Amino acid sequence: MKQIICAAAIAAFGAGAAMAEELRIGTATLGGAFYPIGQSISNLVNKYAEGDISMVPVVTAGSVQNPRLIASGEVELAITNNNLARLAVAGKGPYSEGALDIKAVAALHPSVLHMITLEGSDIETFEDLKGKRVAVGPAGGGTLGFLDFLLPLHGMTTDDITPSFLSYADGFSQLTDGNIDAALALSGYPAGAVMQAAAGAKLKYIGFSEGKMEEALEKNSAYSAVTIPAEVYGTAEAGTVIGVNNMLIAPASADPDTIEAVVRAIFDNLDEFKAENANAKQIDPEASKTLSVPLHEGAARYFGD
Incomplete structure (x- = not known):
């Protein structure tokens, strides 16, 4: 029965049927920012969307998996980042099995790669992770995409660390x-997840050795350098981290009226x-016009593109 209901919801989403639509938005594991953002978006859609539309957030493995969930019809909208969306549409990187037919819906907040250890640790820069036990996020999460990018940049492989594939929390x-x-x-x-850790321990950012951040940004223009103020997590110093902008995505076949109603409810x-939602303060509506994949x-x- 559950499969029949899900199939009906997907059919309604694609065809713009008048029946009630419960849209599922793919987020990530608990402890990060995607699930709270998805919850807030769902609240706005449930409150303001025109038509008989409702939305629920769904826990997923994260930004790498989410484009696949869109393509397979397991969710109707999802959050991913600019770089992964571009790779998914091109059928490259994690999506080398084939291009995915997805479109952008809106720009969201930026995500940054938190690289954290405890104050007093001998780990200072990324290279110092060699030989260490490192929690790298869940399989299918966006952290692994960054790790696959940064390890070769530092002459390292996953064999140089002992990874633990855990939720952020x-x-x-x-x-x-x-x-x-x-x-x-x-x-x-x-x-x-980082806030909870900071409540019981003093944390320290793991940085980049001289020139490595610049090298990373030169290799991939989708990434940017972001400074997190010390007061955010109570660290001794501010952290300069690598980041990427996020976006809301949907199937290319999704009903335009439904997508417009969702975007209007949000923006x-x-x-x-x-x-x-604190992360929503970083959303720039104008950024929706310059995403790495075409708008639905x-x-x-809505955005007048």
């Missing part, structure tokens, strides 16, 4: 318990979104 809990040496999380800031009420027709109607 579990990874940072293991860090404060002393079971691992460092934890990584690709998330907006403040990230729930006509952006002040309420920002009041409910319904979104283009």
Whole structure:
């Protein structure tokens, strides 16, 4: 029965049927920023979307998996980042099995790669992770995409670390318990998992050695350098981290009226979104016009593209 209901919802989403639509938005594991953002978006859609539309957030492995979930019809909208969306549409990188027919819906907050250890640790830069126990996020999460990019940049492979594939919440809990040496999380800031760890331990950012950040940004223009103020997590110093902008995506076949209704519910009420979610304060509506993949027709109607 559940499969029949899901199939009907997907059919309605694609065909623009008048029946009630419960849209599922793919987020990530608990402890990062995607799930709270998805929850806030769902709240706005449920409150303001025109037509008989509702939305629920769904826990997923994260930004790498989400384009596949869109393509397979397991969710109707999802959050990923600019770089992964571009690779998914091109059928490259993690999506070398074939290009995915997805479109952009809207720009969201940026995600940054939190590279964190405990204050007093001998880990100072990325190279110092060699031989260490590192929580790298869940399989299918966006952190692994960054790790696959940064390891070769530093002359390293996954064999040089002992990775633990944990949710962000579990990874940072293991860090404060002393079971691992460092934890990584690709998330907006403040990230729930890092905040929870900071409540019980003094944290320290793992940085880049001289010239490495510049080399990384030169190799991939989708990435940027972001400074996180020291007061965000109570660290001794601000952290300069690598980041990427995020976006909301949908199937190319999604009904334009439904997509426009979702976008309108979000961006006509952006002040309420920002009041409910700290990461939403970093959303720039104009960025939706310059994403790495084309806007869906319904979104283009709203943003005037």
